[in-house]
Amino acid sequence: MLESRWYEGREQALVKHTFLDTYMPAQIPKIVSWADTFCYVDLFAGPWQSRSGDYSDTSFGIALQRMCEAKAKQAELGRSVHMVAHLVEKDPKNFAELVEAVKRFPQVEVHCYQGLAEQHAATIAAALPVRAFRFVVIDPKGVPDIRKFQCLIEPDRTEVLLNFMFQFANRFAGSQDRMPTLEGWLGDLQGEAEWRSEFVELRGAEREAAISERARQVLKRMGTYAFAPALTVDETDVDRTLYKLIYLTRHPAGIKVFRDAHRKALETQSEYRTAKKAEVRKNATGMDDLFAQTTVMEPGERSARAISEGETQARALLLQRIADSADGLEWKTLWPAVLDACVVTYGALGEIARGLWSSGEVEVPAWQSQAVKRPKDEFHFRLPQAG
């Protein structure tokens, strides 16, 4: 259980860690049902500003703990799973602490590397068993040249979580000589050189959408990934994006788990930002904020809005997709595309689909009974037939 007091002054890390701490226990059991080896790769491992005393507030601490738990659970089920971690840290002091810290997790085979992630990536890639599943976390403080990690991003059986430092990107995208590491990999789509001039024209939300869309598309192509959804992490006191956690997966099952963890992370973000705003108001007026005492997540707060707007967009996209296909579409084709594009969980999208079917806005011939709460993959959705 993550405690907010560990994150005072670095609340964004709480959002990131809430994501990891939700994603890992949900995803590992799915993976180890078919893979004998689960590899966690953390290229910028830290520890970084850890206060919990046991590294439960670090990415590697969360990951290794969740891997130990999953391994024990699988052992109870009579299955032996090999858990492996490769961790890189540049700073000598942090590295010394890392080497000590990982001794807490003897059930995981841990390899620590001191130095630059860029230099160790190839060694790690070569050390990973071909049939192992890999979860690669790239969480730098700045904007490295992501192409240096191609060898870890490209292979099959890989999922990636990249911290895309949007605020830097927003400041520098389009000015080629000011941040070559960023321009290098953002510019890596062939035949699309006009993006620089397009970015210059854009402002605000449109510019944010264009930059993150470009980053998502470039990353997808680095490993022919099918999905690259992003989680927006905000500054604490201002309504402004700090970074985006971009997740790469090739499988619909991955995006399902991502959106559940995304939702949990947004709720956490909304709650602490709501509380912070109430605190600011209280300090300014000297009076307790009655509203803040009765709600943990203010509906107008950005992350709360992202959740509700995501569901509205998902409904519209679902209807659009069904309308665009003359013969309609199966649920298993519909839901992954909507989850990739919109901030919506699989459960919430199922509710939306149920609402559309109940109200007659869509026809689903195989959905015969209200007792069936959620659509099944083989259910065929179409717009009501005329006449």
Ligand SMILES: C[S@@+](CC[C@H](N)C(=O)[O-])C[C@H]1O[C@@H](n2cnc3c(N)ncnc32)[C@H](O)[C@@H]1O
């Ligand atoms: C943002 S912190 C990582 C936080 C960690 N992922 C977490 O969530 O707990 C970045 C870490 O990467 C290290 N670092 C910076 N540049 C690096 C590089 N090129 N290669 C490896 N480590 C690097 C820093 O010393 C720092 O400990």
